């Protein structure tokens with residue numbers, strides 16, 4: 001198993017995150033690195049848990065976006081390419 005030395009994720013983890021973000025093709029084509037994909041997935045997860053908290057749900061009750069992708073109320077977030085500032 002390949003582990004990225006920069007972000008610490010495995011190739012399969014990054015591929016799964018890319019799939020959730022709708023970046024699978026770009027990831028496989030090498031347009032986005034695993035580090036970018038994983039950072040974006042973390043950001044989306046954070047935004048999602050914050051939204052869940054605002055709805056009065058605890059993080060424990062929140063479901064990962066991966067598992068609720070077929071929820072009609074959830075529109076997949078489209079990310080733009082960030083500059084190197086974080």
Ligand SMILES: [Zn+2]
Nearest residue numbers: 004007034035
């Ligand atoms: Zn990486």
